[in-house]
Amino acid sequence: MPKHRRDTGEKNFVAPQLIRLRAYRGLSQRDLAHELQLIGYDIDKNVITRIETYQRYVTDLELKAFSEIFHVSYSYLIDGTKTEEDERLHPTL
Secondary structure (H helix, E strand, C coil), X not given: CCCCCCCCCCCCCXXXXXXXXXXXXXXXXXXXXXXXXXXXXXXCHHHHHHHHCCCCCCCXXXXXXXXXXXXXXXXHHHHCCXXXXXXXXXXXX
């Protein structure tokens, strides 16, 4: 069975938010990978690169990891919609 893609052929919805969150925190892809590995997620720089360039699907575990590291909701990661908690924690994001 083929995997679903966006109408544009991209493999995830997370890329723009992930790029924005990294910039907001001043992290390189390598820095983010290092922080994720410190909290127990085996996500390396190449995975982040492929996600940010829409070449890779994002697993539920990766969504959880990004949510934990950036303190944002899943809805923000998926479609950029900020919850009240997201707004409280990151008013300038």
